[in-house]
Amino acid sequence: QVHLVESGGGVVQSGRSLKLSCAASGFTFSGYGMHWVRQAPGKGLEWLAVVLSDGNEQYYADSVKGRFTISRDNSNDTLFLQMNSLKTEDTAIYYCVKSTGRATNFDFWGQGAPVTVAS
Amino acid sequence: QTVVTQEPSLTVSPGGTVTLTCASSSGSVTTNSFANWFHQKPGQAPRALIYSTNQKHSWTPARVSGSLLGGTAALTLSGVQPEDEGEYYCMVYLSGFRTWVFGGGTHLTVL
Numbered sequence: 079q080v081h082l083v084e085s086g087g088g089v090v091q092s093g094r095s096l097k098l099s100c101a102a103s104g105f106t107f108s109g110y111g112m113h114w115v116r117q118a119p120g121k122g123l124e125w126l127a128v129v130l131s132d133g134n135e136q137y138y139a140d141s142v143k144g145r146f147t148i149s150r151d152n153s154n155d156t157l158f159l160q161m162n163s164l165k166t167e168d169t170a171i172y173y174c175v176k177s178t179g180r181a182t183n184f185d186f187w188g189q190g191a192p193v194t195v196a197s
Numbered sequence: 198q199t200v201v202t203q204e205p206s207l208t209v210s211p212g213g214t215v216t217l218t219c220a221s222s223s224g225s226v227t228t229n230s231f232a233n234w235f236h237q238k239p240g241q242a243p244r245a246l247i248y249s250t251n252q253k254h255s256w257t258p259a260r261v262s263g264s265l266l267g268g269t270a271a272l273t274l275s276g277v278q279p280e281d282e283g284e285y286y287c288m289v290y291l292s293g294f295r296t297w298v299f300g301g302g303t304h305l306t307v308l
Binding site: 113115122123124125128137138139140173178182183184185186187188189190 | 198231233235237242243244245248249252254284286288290295296297298299300301302
C-alpha cells in the first residue's frame with residue numbers, strides 16, 4: 079500500500095535553513111505529482127508547493143515563493159522541500175501529499191514532520 | 198488573493214444528514230475547480246474523502262458525497278456516525294495561477 083514518510087523536521091533558529099524529505103513507497107513514484115502542505119499549531123491547512131511527475135515543473139504559494147524549493151529524486155522515490163530564510167510563522171507540521179493521476183487532486187498523506195522555528 | 202470560505206462549525210445528530218459548503222472569493226466553484234474534501238481528526242493527518250467535485254476514493258464511505266450547489270462545492274454526510282466528528286477541509290484548484298487553496302475548515306460535532 080501507499081506509504082509516505084516525512085523526515086528532517088526539528089527546531090531551527092529564525093533565518094536558518096532546513097530540508098525535509100519524504101520517502102515514498104507502494105506506488106510508481108515517478109508517475110505522480112507530489113505536494114507539500116503545512117498546518118500551523120491550532121490552524122488550518124495551507125498548500126505550499128507542487129512538483130509534477132517528471133520534476134520539470136514546480137508551482138508555489140505566494141507565502142513561500144522565493145524561500146522554499148520543492149524537488150524530487152525519482153530514482154530514489156523521494157520528495158524534498160528545501161526551506162530557507164525561515165521565519166517563526168513557518169512553525170507547523172509539514173505533510174507530503176501524493177496526487178491522483180492528475181496533480182489537481184490529492185489522495186494519500188504522510189504522517190507529517192514537525193518544524194519549529196525559534197526566534 | 199483568493200479566499201475559500203467554509204462554515205466554521207456545524208452540529209448534527211447521530212443518524213442525521215448535514216451539508217458542508219465551500220465558496221471561493223474569486224467566483225463560482227465549478228468542475229474546473231476540482232474541489233477536494235478532507236477529514237481530519239485531532240492528532241492525525243488529514244484523510245481524503247472526495248476529489249474532482251464528486252468522485253469518491255476507494256475508502257470513502259457510501260454515505261459521503263460531493264456536489265456543486267449554487268456556485269459552491271458541497272459535501273453531504275448522510276446517516277452521520279460518531280466517528281464523523283472532526284474537522285473537514287475543502288480545497289480548490291486555481292488553474293490560472295497553478296495553485297491550490299484550502300478553506301478554513303468546518304468543525305463538525307455529532308451530538
